[in-house]
Amino acid sequence: MALMITDECINCDVCEPECPNGAISPGEEIYVIDPELCTECVGHYDEPQCQQVCPVDCIPLDPERRENRDQLMEKYRRITAA
Structure with missing residues (x-):
């Protein structure tokens, strides 16, 4: 499963740099995770x-x-091959 960020997010900025696939980014109100990444x-x-x-x-x-x-x-292989 992909992960998701819930409304409890406090926008502390610690998760984004930890993601090796660049799947986490600032959303309109809280951080979001791109399930494709x-x-x-x-x-x-x-x-x-x-x-x-x-x-x-x-x-x-x-x-x-x-x-x-x-x-x-398989998703990892596709992402890293690009």
Whole structure:
């Protein structure tokens, strides 16, 4: 699954630089994650780095973007090949 940022986001700016795929960016009110670029850090790290640094725990799995590890790895390969 891709990750998402909930309304609890406090715009602390710590998640954006941690994303190895550049999937996190400032939105209109809070940070947002581009699900086409989010691999949950598969291919880079063992755990999603944004979740590790988030001080308010507002980055859950996006229930509307169900992807298994193989699909996330394929997305990683596509992103890094570009």
